[in-house]
Amino acid sequence: MKSKSNAQAMETEKIPRLLAQLAIPAVVAQIINLLYNIVDRIYIGHIPGVGAAALTGVGLFTPILMLINAFAMLAGSGGAPRAAISMGKKDNKTAEKILGNCFAILMLMAAALTVIFFTFAPQLLTMFGASDKTLPYGVDYARIYILGSIFVLIVMGMNPFITTQGFAKISMMTTVIGAVINIILDPIFIFVFHLGVKGAALATVLSQAVGAIWILRFLSGKKTILHLKKENFKLQKEIILPCLALGISTFVMLSTESILSISFTSSLSRYGGDLAVGAMTIITSVSQLATLPLQGICQGGQPIMSYNYGAGNRDRVKKTFFTQFTVCTIFTGCFWLIMLLFPKMFAGIFSNNTELITYTAWALRIYMAGIFSLGFQVACQQSFMALGQAKVSLLLACLRKLILLIPLIFILPHFIQNKVFAVFLAEPISDILAAIITTSTFFSRLNKILDRKKETFVKTSI
DSSP states (O other), X not given: OOHHHHHHHHHHSOHHHHHHHHHHHHHHHHHHHHHHHHHHHHHHHTSTTTXXXXXXXXXXXXXXXXXXXXXXXXXXXXXXXXXXXXXHXXXXXXXXXXXXHHHHHHHHHHHHHHHHHHHHHHHHHHHTTOOTTTHHHHHHHHHHHHHTHHHHHHHHHHHHHHHTTTOHHHHHHHHHHHHHHHHHHHHIIIIISOOHHHHHHHHHHHHHHHHHHHHXXXXXXXXOSSOOOGGGOSOOHHHHHHHXXXXXXXXXXXXXXXHHHHHHHHHHHHHHHXXXXXXXXXXHHHHHHHHHHHHXXXXXXXXXXXXXXXXXXXXXXXXXXXXXXXXXXXXXXXXXXXXXXXXXXXXXXXXXXXXXXXXXXXXXXXXXXXXXXXXXXXXXXXXXXXXXXXXXXXXHHHIIIXXXXXXXXXXXXXXXXXXXXXXXXXXXXXXXXXXXXXXXXXHHHHHHHHHHHHHHHHHHHO
């Protein structure tokens, strides 16, 4: 599809069809990314003789990995909606400045994060719980991955700018190419070349490097609407600060995952032992089957809302939101029903231990009891970002995890006799409360946001 037709489609294409065109590739990319992460862990866990210790050591790197991803999305998720809004105003020059500034800030972040995390990797991994047995594997994996973190930042930070221009399939291919290369190289480096966890890290870095080259070639090529230009690399505070302000909500959501993981693990270890912690490990993987497709759906809706918001097309913004809201709600409703009916089936995918499967199935029903409401919360919170509402988006990003979930994990066991039940119950309570607050906030503010934009659009048109 030509770049001109992409802009025309944002303004004229039927919303359900346009959302499907943009969201389906994003959902596929998220699922592929999830699968390749699972396969990566399976390979490491099957290293002869040291698989368990290696897997544990690599797992301790997760908080650092989440922080690297969070910094990438600070620029990507904040800059892409701003660029789309400028494109909706027919101001591609400003949109290209946003693209260039976001790329420049990603390079600065890459330099700083590489130095800090490479230097302090042993200390951080020890703080996260590494033992003398698992620390060497964690450090070997971490330092190779950290040296290649510049590629991770480019892939995660720049890919949203491809999606926001309407090139969803190109964006999807970035993830597909990286995942396929990683899955192929992992067994070769680990088992054929006997590089162990170093081989796993090297395979990941190389796959991300190919993805980064793919993105940079596209953004500097002929097909793209917005071009990556050197003259736009000079940071301008009036350009980059609004992008970072909008992206801070996604940054908070990703960076707090490590705090959340530590909170769940420490509480479950205290009240339920290894069995409860094992169940939580499975539940975390299963829950991603819901959260990642939701993110893909909203990635498809974001450029449509942002573009038409910038263009002053009030009705198309509202129609896009309600279509996205409906799809997210139906998806999480179906997921909720499946989890309640077939929890053992999902638990059995990750283990053949009967005791663990039975325990996990019980815990899954509790943990997933409020998952139906996540569609409301995510659809509305992500729509705030698409409309450039940085402050309220940040507050709502903090609401579910920092304000509700993490405190409830520690508070509820003091009031409920079954302590493990209380810890798992924190999730559905926070899900439902966050959904109610986020949804009511969005519906109460939507017309005001659109009215304010309409007034601005009329003035600038005159």
